[in-house]
Amino acid sequence: MSLIKKSQDISPPVLEENRRTPRDRAGLLSQLENDAPDIRRWAALDLVEFPDTAEVLCAQLAQETQTPVREALLTTLIKIGNPIVVNRLIPLLRSEDAALRNLVIEALQQLPEAVAPHMKEMLRDPDADYRIFSINVLDNLKHPQAPAWLQEVVEKDDNINVCAAAVEVLAEVGSAEVIPALSTLPERFDNDPFMEFCVQTAIRRIQGNGNRI
Amino acid sequence: MKRVLVIDDATTVRMYYRQVLEAQGFAVEEAANGYEGLEKALMESFDLYIVDINMPKMDGYTLLRSIRQEPAICATPAIMISTEGQVQDANAAYAAGANLYFNKPVKPDVLALTVRMLTGEKPT
Amino acid sequence: MNSPAAPTISEEEFQKFRDFFYRKTGIYFEENKRYFVDKRLIERIKATDNETFRNYFVMLRFETSGKELQQLINLMTVNETYFFREEYQFTCLVKSVLADILPRKRCGEPIRIWSIPSSSGEEPYSLAIYLLEYWPQVNAYDIELIASDIDTEILKKARQGRYDQRSISHLPAHLLHKHFTTTANGAYQISDDLRNSIDFTQVNITDLNQMRIYRNFDVVFCRNLLIYFDDTSRRIAAEALFNALRPGGFICLGHSESMSRITPLFKIRKFPEAIIYQKPLR
Numbered sequence: 001m002s003l004i005k006k007s008q009d010i011s012p013p014v015l016e017e018n019r020r021t022p023r024d025r026a027g028l029l030s031q032l033e034n035d036a037p038d039i040r041r042w043a044a045l046d047l048v049e050f051p052d053t054a055e056v057l058c059a060q061l062a063q064e065t066q067t068p069v070r071e072a073l074l075t076t077l078i079k080i081g082n083p084i085v086v087n088r089l090i091p092l093l094r095s096e097d098a099a100l101r102n103l104v105i106e107a108l109q110q111l112p113e114a115v116a117p118h119m120k121e122m123l124r125d126p127d128a129d130y131r132i133f134s135i136n137v138l139d140n141l142k143h144p145q146a147p148a149w150l151q152e153v154v155e156k157d158d159n160i161n162v163c164a165a166a167v168e169v170l171a172e173v174g175s176a177e178v179i180p181a182l183s184t185l186p187e188r189f190d191n192d193p194f195m196e197f198c199v200q201t202a203i204r205r206i207q208g209n210g211n212r213i
Numbered sequence: 214m215k216r217v218l219v220i221d222d223a224t225t226v227r228m229y230y231r232q233v234l235e236a237q238g239f240a241v242e243e244a245a246n247g248y249e250g251l252e253k254a255l256m257e258s259f260d261l262y263i264v265d266i267n268m269p270k271m272d273g274y275t276l277l278r279s280i281r282q283e284p285a286i287c288a289t290p291a292i293m294i295s296t297e298g299q300v301q302d303a304n305a306a307y308a309a310g311a312n313l314y315f316n317k318p319v320k321p322d323v324l325a326l327t328v329r330m331l332t333g334e335k336p337t
Numbered sequence: 338m339n340s341p342a343a344p345t346i347s348e349e350e351f352q353k354f355r356d357f358f359y360r361k362t363g364i365y366f367e368e369n370k371r372y373f374v375d376k377r378l379i380e381r382i383k384a385t386d387n388e389t390f391r392n393y394f395v396m397l398r399f400e401t402s403g404k405e406l407q408q409l410i411n412l413m414t415v416n417e418t419y420f421f422r423e424e425y426q427f428t429c430l431v432k433s434v435l436a437d438i439l440p441r442k443r444c445g446e447p448i449r450i451w452s453i454p455s456s457s458g459e460e461p462y463s464l465a466i467y468l469l470e471y472w473p474q475v476n477a478y479d480i481e482l483i484a485s486d487i488d489t490e491i492l493k494k495a496r497q498g499r500y501d502q503r504s505i506s507h508l509p510a511h512l513l514h515k516h517f518t519t520t521a522n523g524a525y526q527i528s529d530d531l532r533n534s535i536d537f538t539q540v541n542i543t544d545l546n547q548m549r550i551y552r553n554f555d556v557v558f559c560r561n562l563l564i565y566f567d568d569t570s571r572r573i574a575a576e577a578l579f580n581a582l583r584p585g586g587f588i589c590l591g592h593s594e595s596m597s598r599i600t601p602l603f604k605i606r607k608f609p610e611a612i613i614y615q616k617p618l619r
């Protein structure tokens with residue numbers, strides 16, 4: 001038959017099973033626990049209409065194993081984006097699950113206002129891995145305080161990988177004030193060649209040498 | 214010329230490995246996350262992958278597991294290099310399909326030698 | 338009064354910008370693109386009343402609306418559309434992708450293909466022409482072609498199907514003669530048969546509610562749109578496209594776009610002609 005035009009109505013006659021079940025708050029919440037990933041995923045997307053379910057959504061994210069459902073939960077959580085979401089997501093940075101941690105980092109990056117009040121504390125956490133994840137959040141966070149937070153890290157933190165992560169971000173967002181602090185890093189870490197390389201790169205990038213007026 | 218694909222979300226880390234390996238005569242390609250790494254690995258051929266753990270969109274473990282399931286590239290050796298320094302991290306790296314695990318930062322001579330060994334390049 | 342010197346971009350600044358732009362878009366500018374990039378950056382630095390790259394970059398990096406980044410992306414990419422743009426993907430469709438899909442089709446079930454955003458119609462009409470001309474099995478199947486865009490004006494143009502020289506310049510002459518007539522004022526009018534083979538609809542890809550009714554597609558062409566979106570809008574659009582596809586359905590992005598900056602929801606499928614993304618079968 002070849003190319004056919006399906007008239008004006010492009011909607012399929014009956015939409016899948018999820019259309020037949022109630023799309024109200026209670027209905028969606030119960031579908032969030034359904035065994036079928038597809039139903040959980042649709043519930044996660046539709047719950048965006050009910051921002052007060054943020055806590056449940058975060059709890060589901062923590063235990064969800066299917067990538068498409070996780071992604072949908074995250075999409076909804078970013079759209080809700082309130083302080084409750086951020087409060088519930090931050091502890092997940094301690095998860096053993098690398099994929100989950102990175103999803104959480106991605107979400108937090110999108111919520112600068114709600115993340116900002118937590119950042120100082122996150123950067124002072126005793127766990128170095130956790131501090132690195134916090135710096136990863138700053139890597140793509142549109143918050144004017146980011147350079148100052150990172151400067152404090154390079155001045156005070158004594159873990160080489162934490163400092164290197166901060167230097168990486170400062171290469172993009174840092175300005176001239178941070179150069180003295182950067183310059184002391186190689187010495188603080190036994191002139192480690194990697195640290196030297198990072199610091200040199202960052203300083204070069206911060207200085208640039210474009211035309212300034 | 215042997216080809217190495219460096220997969221790490223940190224620009225400076227990729228630049229560093231590139232500098233070390235190019236000095237040893239390797240050709241280096243870069244990818245900024247696991248998904249992009251998989252895409253490049255499927256499009257071009259490489260003699261070795263260097264893989265970070267924590268990256269957006271696709272983490273290093275997931276990437277390695279995916280590589281090990283792709284018939285065309287599953288035999289290519291991979292070094293995982295990350296900031297997490299616990300034994301369980303090395304175990305997890307091995308389980309996902311890494312041939313070697315290093316804790317960051319890696320000394321340049323160690324990196325150069327390991328890459329030579331795993332790619333079968335003659336010692337200098 | 339001194340007129341300020343024109344801003345310049347140093348090597349380090351170029352690299353800093355290049356790495357940032359790569360992280361945001363997946364587009365990587367080699368050194369030989371330096372002139373191209375500098376010129377456009379300087380244009381934007383001036384247009385935004387910044388005097389230096391440094392000031393401009395801070396604004397670009399921290400601006401919450403992301404408007405300036407979008408402006409830059411517009412400048413750094415080709416915004417126009419034309420017939421047979423990125424033709425290798427159409428080749429991939431008729432040579433590889435459809436063959437992958439057919440075994441999953443029940444008898445009599447149509448093949449559904451979606452062009453979003455269709456803009457003024459060049460892309461969906463190219464698809465129609467390509468299928469008719471280059472897919473040997475075209476007569477054995479029902480094919481539904483749907484084309485959507487957010488812009489109702491552009492959709493009007495698409496339905497009308499009248500094009501200028503620039504739009505058709507990549508089209509082989511024999512296909513031009515076969516499917517178009519020349520109008521009095523030198524425009525090219527596409528045939529009524531082709532106009533009648535495509536459903537044009539208006540939709541905003543980031544509106545999950547509007548997108549809900551678009552389901553069961555086998556192939557979606559979503560080219561040169563997501564690159565202009567911020568991270569969150571891309572993520573929402575990706576969810577919507579995932580919803581729109583059947584399990585095992587395929588999605589083609591523009592050649593400068595990569596799923597690696599958007600979502601890991603899709604599998605990477607390598608065909609001889611192109612890399613295409615696939616919704617997992619299970």
Ligand SMILES: C[S@@+](CC[C@H](N)C(=O)[O-])C[C@H]1O[C@@H](n2cnc3c(N)ncnc32)[C@H](O)[C@@H]1O
Nearest residue numbers: 416418454456460486487488540541542560561
């Ligand atoms: C550069 S054209 C791409 C046309 C064609 N796909 C191609 O690659 O040549 C971009 C189109 O995206 C449409 N567009 C922009 N935002 C949109 C949205 N949120 N939903 C749907 N279409 C959108 C614009 O109206 C424009 O026609």
